[in-house]
Amino acid sequence: MTDIILEARDLHRRFVTGGGLLQRATTIHAVGGVSLRIRRGETFAIVGESGCGKSTLARLLLRLIEPSSGSVHYDGRDLTALPPRDMRALRAQMQFIFQDPFSSLNPRMTVDRIVGEPLRLHLGLSGAALRARVAGLLTRVGLRPEHADRYPHEFSGGQRQRICIARALASGPKLLVGDEPVSALDVSVQAQIVNLLEDLKADLGLTLVVIAHDLAVIRHMADRVAVMYLGEIVEMAATEDLFTAPRHPYTRALLRAIPIPAPGGRMSGPAPGGRMADAGGAEPAGAVLGGDIPSPAAPPPGCRFHTRCAHATALCATTPPPLAEVTPGTQVACHHWAALPPAADAALRVPARSPAAEARFALYRAASERSRTTTHRETAP
Template sequence: MSDIILETRGLERRFEQGRGLFRTPTVIHAVNGVSLRIRRGETFAIVGESGCGKSTLARLLLRLIDPSAGEVIYDGTPLTDLSPAEMRAKRAEMQFIFQDPFSSLNPRMTVEAIIGEPLRVHTTLGTAQRRAKVADLMVRVGLRPEMADRFPHEFSGGQRQRISIARALASGPKLLIGDEPVSALDVSVQAQIVNLLEDLKAEFGLTLVVIAHDLAVIRHMSDRVAVMYLGEVVELAGTEALFTAPRHPYTQALLAAIPVPVPGGAKGRKVLGGDMPSPAAPPPGCLFSTRCPYATDICHSTRPTLSQGPHHVACHHWNDLPPPVLPLAVAGHRSAAAEARFALWRRATQNGTPSKETIK
């Protein structure tokens, strides 16, 4: 068995906008030439600004939308070659957690029906067996089985996300993809859901692919991180290597933007200016050249490719850049008191929301 569970090769997705009888449509390059290899059992994170193509890539990985070019290979099987019936059978092994835990649940269905639907579609279990399996899944994600006859609007945001996770686990998947699975939740609830995903990953032997904006969440739970910019991966590395020694100027700017709750902790950091170019009109050469303080003539004319090795970066000058000025927490220099508070908070969130006394 290969240690690569999911692979993409030159994956692209283009959308047409403004099509009309006398108008030429504008082509949006949402994902452009992405090649990734995700290892079995790891937590793989994809980060970047809003509009960089993260969510589109996540949907391409499960073929919720079809690619314009390239291919997705799951466990040795090219998904783009499968018929609709074959793809439906394969979906039992690949599940998705959507960003909004309310709109992704059918408001007319009870929790029992929502969680039990994958069992009805992908298994031959009888009604009583499905009901028992739903109750077991609810317990595993921290919900009481007697809530099974309630509707989604009767639950809090964190509880609804737990329902979404239980539904995703129902078919016994090997791969779980979460598109901003905690972004719509309160901070304390985010910690509970992150811990829940980690526990379930260990229990079920899952491979997780997580899309997120919160870099603290990413550092806490991921093994490797891919940084996307304007539809392309510009840096890919192990989590600690990327957070402590980022090589791409865009990654450095993302990490420098992390808020620092220490007086004077933000001094010396360079804040990224300007807006991301339109994906309908990407710049020639390096996509980041219009905002990069280190851009030269070659950056404006020649597109860089990802370097080889364990730390991949798409930048012409990454080896000549000055060392980044990162927040203290990112650089790994938390005080002993901060480390102690973090350890207490981590233990408290294992069994519920931490109290004010715990995190003082």
């Protein structure tokens, strides 16, 4: 058995919009040439600004949408070449958790039918065996068996996301892909769901692919991180390496945007101005990324980040940098990564467990311990 469970090879996805009688068609370059390998049993995170192609890439990895070119391989099998019947059978091993737990649940179906549907389709269960398996799944994610007779609107946001997780687990998957699975939830509930996913990963031997905007969540749970910009991966590294020694200018900008707790209980964000280097030659904490991400309908030539990068040269404007391994386990797509000034300590001081983050994630840990002697982790309405 290979150590690689999922691999993308030169993955592209283009969307064509418009093209009516009096309208010119527009091509959106959502994902451009992404290649990555996800190891069995790890948590792999994908981060980047809104509109950079993270969600599109996540759907391509499970073939929820078809690539324009390139391929995706799961356990050595080319998903893009599988006929529909074989792909349907393989979906039991690969499941998706959507961002909005309410819109991803059928409001006309009870929880019993929602969670039981994969059990009927993939495992052929029915009757008492089906009901028993549904009850076990609900208990596993912190709900009660009697919740099976209720409808999605009768639950809180966190409970609905637990239902989505139970549905994803029903077919016994090896791989879970979560498209910002906690972004629509309250902060305290986010910590509960994040730690539930971690518990499930440890107990069931799952591989997780997580898309998130909250870099504190990523540092808490991910083993490796890929940073996307305008449809391309610009840096990929082990989590601690990326947070403590970021090499791409865009990665540094993302980390500088994280608010840092300041004395007096206030959060200090990046200072205005956006200077990229101070008198000592280091990038200061106040250096921020200016401008908006370019349109994916007309991506810049050369390095796609060069229009917002203070270190760009003529080479960057004409020649796309390859995603190359610069140190063992770290890949960077930048012509000048080795010549960048050192980042000031204050700019990247993002503790692995800051007091605020520790408090957030401790909430569920306490509930998890109590759940060993109770039947649920969150009180139902």
